[in-house]
Amino acid sequence: MTWAYQLNNIKVIRDQRCILDIPELNLPKNQCISLLGDNGAGKSSLLDLLAFVSKPSEGEITLAGQKINNDLNPKQRSSIAYIAQHPYLLSGSVFDNIQLALKLQGVKSKHHSSLIKTALEQVNASHLIHQAASTLSGGELKRVAIARAISYEPDILLLDEPFSHLDQTQMQQLEVILQQLSQQANKTIIFSTHNRFQGLALAESTINLVEGKLTSNPLLNxxxxxxxxxxxxxxxxxxxxxxxxxxxxxxxxxxxxxxxxxxxxxxxxxxxxxxxxxxxxxxxxxxxxxxxxxxxxxxxxxxxxxxxxxxxxxxxxxxxxxxxxxxxx
CATH class of the missing domain: 2.40.50.100 (RNA polymerase II/Efflux pump adaptor protein, barrel-sandwich hybrid domain)
Structure with a gap:
């Protein structure tokens, strides 16, 4: 088994309270993994660690076989894309927003158009390419945010509550997109949800969190x-x-x-x-x-x-x- 992440003796302490306590956790590469738990269970805190936007108070994290002691190098940083629960797009068109992400990742301009078109095709949003970001619906915003994230072809896609604030149709569309990305694009996809049924249906494996700790017990009842x-x-x-x-x-x-x-x-x-x-x-x-x-x-x-x-x-x-x-x- 090849691991995308390996976590050992992880603790996150905030205001003198331990909000995450994970002795050991191995996350396989090229799988779709759901992170399950109620609000306040520690899902977002764990995703922040996996995205390296925050550091643990104790313990170590290994990314693709390499222990991370300091900041990520450019190659490691570009291997991860993190989509927050409420993604933010800048003013301008959908094309402009995705192009900015490519520029920030150092992708040469001659590749921008093809990468943007491919990313939008993967989320069934090609028709939105020239639309103003400010006019997007909630479902369209989530899809464009995913397109922006996958445009520079990261190995790992992290999503915090991607199905929140979506209607049933938008939710089903996003479920199909994540399944296709996992099966066809050879990506490690890790998403959080408080809906256990949704997590079990979409993911190949699940992580159950209760009050910041891992549990093998079902997170219902x-x-x-x-x-x-x-x-x-x-x-x-x-x-x-x-x-x-x-x-x-x-x-x-x-x-x-x-x-x-x-x-x-x-x-x-x-x-x-x-x-x-x-x-x-x-x-x-x-x-x-x-x-x-x-x-x-x-x-x-x-x-x-x-x-x-x-x-x-x-x-x-x-x-x-x-x-x-x-x-x-």
Whole structure:
């Protein structure tokens, strides 16, 4: 395996608080990788490190096999493109904005036109080449920002919440673009999102962050609280576990291991809660249900199960799951 990045003993400390604590993380080259976590989990802080726009308080980062101790050299800098959550374009046309990026990277002017056209073609935005940047829609702005980033042909593309503030159509267009760039352009693409389903669907591998730390637990149905004698108290619900941990503060439940019923089940499952169905959403070939049981649960079922249960928004349902389905950390 060839690594794009290797991180060792990384800590980022801000205002005497550790906001990122990563003992070890290896990111493979030429893969699409999603960085998952809630707001404040440390996703942007990690992307800042990978883009080398900030430095860790402790630890070391290796880029393409080379340890980075000081600033990047020009070749290393041009190998990385970073697109912020709210990309900014200068006044002038789309062509002008992308051309400026090429100039800053030291690309010879004779190559500008062809590189700009190729980059815009890759994001299905050729028709925008002479449009004023100030007139672009949110979706167009994101696509042009990506075109600007890939115009100088970096090896690594970093994107912070690229799907935020986009409508469904714009989101789907951007998903296709990232898939094509990953599969056809041999790039390492790392993007952050708080939408776990989107991250899993697009990426070949995922990084899960909770309060600045890596976790292998699914980032759905995560609750905060305290555990005592295998009983986890969220402050709103008490959930039975099989954990012997005494200091755990988080709990996660796999959404595929929760059973939905219209009535309380006569079962050995120790966790059963009544709630109200507040959302039904398609997620690929499955259906995601959001259910309010004082805490908000996400449940994955098949479309056939949805029909059989005859569920609709506002329905009263029961959730049931085994204590062994609960991960405490």
């Amino acid at each position: 995560i609750f905060h609280g305290k555990i005592s004698n295998e009983l986890f108290d969220t402050g709103k619900l008490k959930i039975h576990t099989t954990s012997q941990l005494k200091q755990a503060q988080h709990l996660a439940i796999n959404p595929t291991e929760i059973i939905i019923s219209s009535h309380e089940l006569q079962s050995s499952m120790r966790n059963q809660f009544q709630g109200r169905l507040i959302l039904i959403a398609e997620e690929g070939n499955a259906i995601r249900l959001s259910i309010d049981c004082s805490e908000l649960f996400q449940v994955i079922i098949s479309s056939e199960a949805l029909s059989e249960l005859n569920l609709s928004i506002g329905s009263t349902v029961w959730l049931s799951f085994k204590s062994t389905a609960v991960n405490v950390f």
